[in-house]
Amino acid sequence: MNSEHPIWALISTFGLMSLFAVGGAAAAVPEMHRIAVEVHHWMTDKQFADAYAIAQLSPGPNVLIVTLIGYAVAGIPGALAATLAMCLPTALLAYYVSRLLNRPSQSRWPGLIQAALVPLSIGLMAASALILAQATDRTIAALLLTATVAVIAAVSRLNPLWLLLAGGVLGFAGIV
Amino acid sequence: MSPDSAPAVQDSDQEPDLPAAHGPAPGLPALFLAFARMSLAGFGGVLVFARHAIVEQHRWMTADEFNETFALCHFLPGPNIVNLSMVFGARLRGIAGGIAAFAGLLLPPTVIMTLLAIIYARFGDVEVLRRILAGISCAAVGLLIAVVFRMITPLLKRMDVLALILMLGVFVAIGMLRLPLQAVLLVAIPVSIGVTFWMRRKVAA
Numbered sequence: 131m132n133s134e135h136p137i138w139a140l141i142s143t144f145g146l147m148s149l150f151a152v153g154g155a156a157a158a159v160p161e162m163h164r165i166a167v168e169v170h171h172w173m174t175d176k177q178f179a180d181a182y183a184i185a186q187l188s189p190g191p192n193v194l195i196v197t198l199i200g201y202a203v204a205g206i207p208g209a210l211a212a213t214l215a216m217c218l219p220t221a222l223l224a225y226y227v228s229r230l231l232n233r234p235s236q237s238r239w240p241g242l243i244q245a246a247l248v249p250l251s252i253g254l255m256a257a258s259a260l261i262l263a264q265a266t267d268r269t270i271a272a273l274l275l276t277a278t279v280a281v282i283a284a285v286s287r288l289n290p291l292w293l294l295l296a297g298g299v300l301g302f303a304g305i306v
Numbered sequence: 307m308s309p310d311s312a313p314a315v316q317d318s319d320q321e322p323d324l325p326a327a328h329g330p331a332p333g334l335p336a337l338f339l340a341f342a343r344m345s346l347a348g349f350g351g352v353l354v355f356a357r358h359a360i361v362e363q364h365r366w367m368t369a370d371e372f373n374e375t376f377a378l379c380h381f382l383p384g385p386n387i388v389n390l391s392m393v394f395g396a397r398l399r400g401i402a403g404g405i406a407a408f409a410g411l412l413l414p415p416t417v418i419m420t421l422l423a424i425i426y427a428r429f430g431d432v433e434v435l436r437r438i439l440a441g442i443s444c445a446a447v448g449l450l451i452a453v454v455f456r457m458i459t460p461l462l463k464r465m466d467v468l469a470l471i472l473m474l475g476v477f478v479a480i481g482m483l484r485l486p487l488q489a490v491l492l493v494a495i496p497v498s499i500g501v502t503f504w505m506r507r508k509v510a511a
Contacts, residue, residue, distance in 0.1 A: 147487075148384045148385075149384070150383060150487055150488050150491055151383050151384055152382075152383050152491065155385050158487070160480050160484075160487065164484065177430075179443050180443065182446060183443040184419070184422050184423075184426060185419070187442060189345060189415055189418065190346065190352065190411070190412070190414070191345070191348070191385055191411065191412070191415070193385040193388065194412075194416060197416055197423065198422075198426075201419075201424075202423070206420060209416070209419070209423065216384075216385070217384070217388045217408070217412060220383050220388070220389060221384065221388050221389050221391070221392035221393075221404075221408055222392065223383070223384070224379055224382045224389035224390075224392055225393055225396050225401070227378065228378055231378065242503060242506065243499060245502050246495070246502040247380075247495070249466075249469035249470070249472040249498065250476050250491070250494050250495065252457045252458055252461070252473050253472065253475065253476025253477040254480060255450070255453065255454045255457065256454045256477045257476065257482075258481075259450045259451045260477070260481040262446075262447045262450065263447045266440075266444055266447050267444060272440070275444040275448065276444045276448040276451070277448065278448065279444070279447075279448025280449070280451035280455070281452075282448075282452075283448060283449050283452030284451075284455045284456060293445050294442050294446060294449070296445065297441040297442045297443070297444050297446070298438045298439075298445075300444075301438045301439065301440045301441020301442060302434065302441065304437060305441075306440060306441050306444055
């Protein structure tokens with residue numbers, strides 16, 4: 131098989147990445163950025179930030195930013211290949227592990243390992259936020275918008291869609 | 307429940323006040339549709355809608371069963387909610403049920419995302435769309451920061467200094483030094499497990 135073919139590059143990249151994506155999709159965003167923008171030059175910084183925004187704005191699991199990366203690389207086949215490579219291997223792994231652990235509460239190891247992973251996954255999410263903020267917030271107004279949304283979302287129970295909509299309106303008006 | 311359904315139901319640990327916690331096991335189309343519906347409702351995260359549908363609306367699992375299943379999916383690699391769809395579907399209907407839930411969760415939003423990607427590829431250079439997306443991006447980053455903040459809160463309340471140091475270490479390694487994820491995790495996971503094990507032994511002793 132030709133390892134230079136873009137579909138194979140997508141499958142091997144995201145298949146491998148998913149096996150290390152502990153803590154969910156947001157934790158894998160810095161690695162996606164590194165691979166897609168810095169290593170393979172599949173997208174520009176700007177395209178990646180736009181893809182992240184579209185993924186946030188769309189319904190469904192946020193991991194589907196890989197669908198957009200796959201589409202940018204190889205069209206609809208690329209979108210499908212990237213999505214399945216990111217989602218299917220780990221889903222099957224979870225299926226087999228859940229069958230093995232009939233009664234996960236009897237051993238203390240599952241709980242211990244999960245507790246150990248919590249700070250690591252939060253650290254990864256924080257890194258995602260920093261990297262995306264650096265790519266996105268290029269003006270004072272943009273930085274202010276990000277900070278305002280962060281504060282409102284942290285202290286209130288407002289539906290996040292309203293904040294995304296507000297961002298879109300401010301962007302449309304040319305303020306950020 | 308049909309005889310081929312998986313060994314899903316553990317009746318022993320059920321809460322006494324929920325004697326009829328389990329509704330009838332759904333068929334494959336019902337699984338597909340239920341996960342498609344929660345996926346399409348799930349702007350900014352599917353977990354809330356998944357729990358609502360599985361535990362409260364359909365009563366396919368008790369709250370405790372859901373927590374255990376999600377915990378397992380959380381500490382395994384991969385997108386949590388995607389793992390959950392496969393594990394949950396398989397518990398109720400075997401591997402076919404797992405695939406039905408997995409497909410229901412992913413197929414509709416993948417189609418939507420692909421359509422958006424086509425629109426973006428064609429009109430991505432239009433200045434108006436760019437401006438709107440720029441504003442949305444700023445807000446999306448703000449939402450991510452807020453989620454991180456909410457997740458850190460319990461660590462701060464417990465004054466879990468070691469966890470905060472580990473968290474900061476990963477943040478600096480990935481966010482500021484831009485080291486590759488695999489290398490960082492290969493070091494950080496054993497260290498964190500070791501630290502947690504040692505702390506629990508100290509507490510128990």
